[in-house]
Amino acid sequence: MDPRRRRRALHPAAWWAWAAGLATAAIETTNPVLLSLIAAVVVYVVATKRSAAPWSRSLVVFLRLGLVVIAIRVIVQVLFGDRIAGHVMFSLPQVALPSWAAGVSIGGPVTAESVLQALCEGLRLAVVLLAFGAANSLASPYRLLRCLPAVLYEAGVAVTVALTYAPELVTTIGQVREARRLRGRPTRGLAGLRGMAVPVLEGALDRSLELASSMDSRGYGRRASATSSRRRATVATVATVAGTVLVLVGVYDALGSATPWGLGAAMLLVGAGLLASGVALSGRRTQRTRYRPDRWGGAEWLIALSGAAVVAAFSIAGALGVDGLQVSFYPLGLPPVPLLPCLGILLGLAPALVAPTSAPRRGAADLSAARPRDVTATESR
């Protein structure tokens, strides 16, 4: 690989595919060993590959959120847990609730088994969140927006506008606050709020009108051909509605069925396929092109596949009946460590080796240059 190629930023969808793979794997297990391993892989990859962009701090936020989730799950279990026999760690005073409390009971003996089980369930959600946090940290939201499907073109433009305008809004708020002070008006409290909110909003609305006329004269909404779109749109609608119905029936059937994956799962798959085709069909109505689209190259394939490999390892393990994907703490004991899923998770480390260090073309442009501007902004305005 030549050095210039190594410097390019990865396609954001590759990171999301990788993270989705790890999240899916996490959903499939409650084994704390596997979950911790996934978490370790995620954190390691983020730590080696994240850029200096502001969103790269997301992982920490999601990590904290994960801890909160675990705490909630455990607290609920301790306070309201079902009283199943086991090793009692301690006992809480039992409170009798009136009949309107829907049979909820508080307190009673707390068993080690139930707490461990709750801890693992909480950990599962926390690890899934961690995977999301990793994707947030690694993929630039601005570039993600550029790969939205064509059906979301208009919505995508609106969100692009929002992302462009939001930092400026912060500047405007600062200016309005300054101006309020100059008029000797409060900038806090309800009166201050009104005096601040109205000029900011009015300015923003005026801005939207100017922007609209600029977009209008720059060809926004121009269509190459509108004739063939009608029938396709109808097909897309039908596919979507049918897909939704299938998904609904499928989910409820699968949820209620005793067998692992039956008819319901099949309906679910077909329904999902119909929905996806709905997206694809709706999107082809307008002819637009993309300037320097993010390339999907070898590194992207490897990263996305490494995510898929983790899922595959888990599925194969599940199909083979490997013990230890779902752990039960009844009876109490150490969870088993299944080899195949562990090896699978390690495949998720591939990005740490494959991905180029991020020094993106636009990465620097996104927000990091905002600071020096603030000085000149105050100065020249």
Added chain:
Amino acid sequence: MIRFDGVTFTYTGADAPTLLDVDLEICEGELCVVVGTTGSGKSTFLRAMNGLVPHATGGRLAGDVRVAGRSTRVHAPRDLADLIGLVGQDPSASFVTDVVEDELAYTMENLGIAPAAMRRRVEDTLDLLGLHELRGRPLRSLSGGQQQRVAIGAVLTAAPRALVLDEPTSALDPAAAEEVLASLSRLVHDVGLTVVIAEHRLERVLPFADRVILVPGEGAPLRIGSPEDVMADSPVAPPLVELARLANWSPVPLSVRDARRVVAPLRARLSAAPKAPSERRAPATSGAAVASLEGAGFAYDEVLALSDVDLGLHAGEVVALMGRNGSGKSTLLALLAGARRPSIGIVQVRGEAPATLSPRRLVRSVGLVPQDAQLLLYCETVAEECATSDKEGGLGAGTTRGVLDQLVSGVPADRHPRDLSEGQRLALALAVVLAHDPPLLLLDEPTRGLDYPSKERLEGILARLSAGGTSVVVATHDVELVARVADRAVLLADGEVVADGAARDVICHSPVFAPQVAKVLAPDSWLTVEEVRRALRAADELAAQP
């Protein structure tokens, strides 16, 4: 190229047409300047060229506007994007994306241009407008002039044959405006693009113009002609043209260079005037001291914005604060207004440090009108704005309205402040500030976006205030304003005061800051047309005496 055939346009709900029976043609490769006061229908005229009028505004259109044969009656603006590009006043308001390169490509993406062609055109445009070093930069981090060039580039990438610009430089400082106009003249001369441009500050664009279209407003017919012909009796004219009319020069010179070639007789007449111009206006240092800075400095984070400034401000004095962007003008105003605490040194207004005053007391000693005067206003009608100002400031009912009426008469009470003209809005913001009767008034770039009549009104207001003993500080790039109202000029560079003295001495012989009249009449120190007129009259009287 752009052809108007019997075009009459009336906005929905309006009584009279904004454009009446317009017949004209703008030819290929021409640079046309559109002249007119605010509210004359200039913008409507420009927007009719790419179909925003009537498709986006609604209204009743008779006649036909054709761009390269394509009629706006059947084609919406988006279908004309490959023929005609429109650039507005505030470039930052026109940006859809946040990076230079993406913004340039956005129009082409809409038009469905092939990726390879897109790539090439972006590169061409970057070179054409000298933007290649900025390609990956966030738009927000660019200067005003750079932003406007990107906005122009963003419509150029669609390879239009005509470019329409609605006051592209009115929100820019002179250096940035020069930068934009230089790019435009390159587009006209090297690329052969047809350009239609509306502009307040005519002195900047007239030298480039092939023809001028005068939009007189109030339903009067549009006039199109050579700049010399139209300018000879245009109601809107730059100082140079006014000087030409005074001296009966024909044809009207459009640049300082042209004027200097015919100036000799005028100079001879002026030399016969009784008083030398430089004796006329002396800085009013005699007034009582109002505010002072002693060794004051200020740093943003670690960047020194202002250092070691010593300055005294006196009652009845109009001080112009000049210097390029980032030279510390706004910081100096912020220190005086108490918005910032000096990092070092002392800032005092009437013996007190403004940054330590409570808001209530602060407004009674310093008034500041920010560059965007709108920021001071937040009510829904003018009447409510005045009432709120009275109530919140603990003033007698009607005080603010009274001040407003003194400044400008006839501002409609039930109008929304945002719907007022720029001049009226500035007057309202001034009234809100002046209602507290502060001895020190600070104005940040007050003439930006004002047309000549509003500017004249502002000059009158400032003259009255200074006569009433208010000390006025104006931070501005507008040298004509300085020439007309300032007693004293302070020149800042790099956070330091580099010149402080009578306005005439500071600006008259500077190649950058000298007003047009001074440049034409150099080496004599004349600043304004009014001065010359008075001197001529005096000379005539002297000659008429036996």
Added chain:
Amino acid sequence: MSRTARARLAVRLTTRASVLLATASLLGLAAFGWPLLVHARAGANLAHAADAPWIFVALLPLLLAIVLGEIAEGSLDAKAVALLGILAACGAALRVPSPGVAGFEPMFFLLICSGRVLGRGFGFVLGALTLFASSLITGGVGPWLPFQMLGAAWMGFGAGCLPRAAGKREIAILAGYAVVASVLYGALLNLWFWPFAAGTTTSFSYVPGGGVLENLHRFVFFDLTTSLGFDLPRAVTNAVLIVVLGRSVLGALRRASRRAVFDPVVILEDVAASPGSGPTSGPRHHRVVGP
């Protein structure tokens, strides 16, 4: 009358868009409410209970994309898109002090006012996009995002369906709606979080096959004890904001929508007709259909 009233809406909902919107809402309801409705057959081990929320996490974005795309197609002109983008930025800015799953969400107040003034279609899209944009800005795209988007979209849609009123009555209606809608929004997201928080082994958990009413009863109790403490202050915050700022904000939005001239009426007179000759000379009126 209704025709002109409809012509002024920023976003018109076509029949197809309405059908898709209803479909999406149906799937959305199912996505939120599955714990209430699960009917486990005899011997069901609920092996898939853990998967259910994730299936919806994967599918809901698809459906939201189709609905947003359909609403946008043909009725989102440049003005509507610009206004959506700018208002979404304002909403996102209002969310910044309170990111994450819970929080005070003062953006609801802006969303409700916008939906009220600019119509239900606009409200729906704005609700969804505001949350999307703010998640991108804060780097907080989580599994809850599709659910938040749908919830906020419903809130904006509902605000556009409120009955006609003016003056103080209008403010009162909006404030009341803000309370109800915020509490419902909180409850819905809590419903989504319920299986995660309570698992299946607490007396708080849903009971498979327990019937809708019993599960609802349990959920309401869960909601009351766990999150009403967050939801009520949020509802009150938004109601107070509407009372304090409502009039100005509605005024600003109405002024903007008037000035934007959504779906403008363009009258083209014949080239031959002399200007100002009025309708007697038979100008050809035709309305250019909005872009």
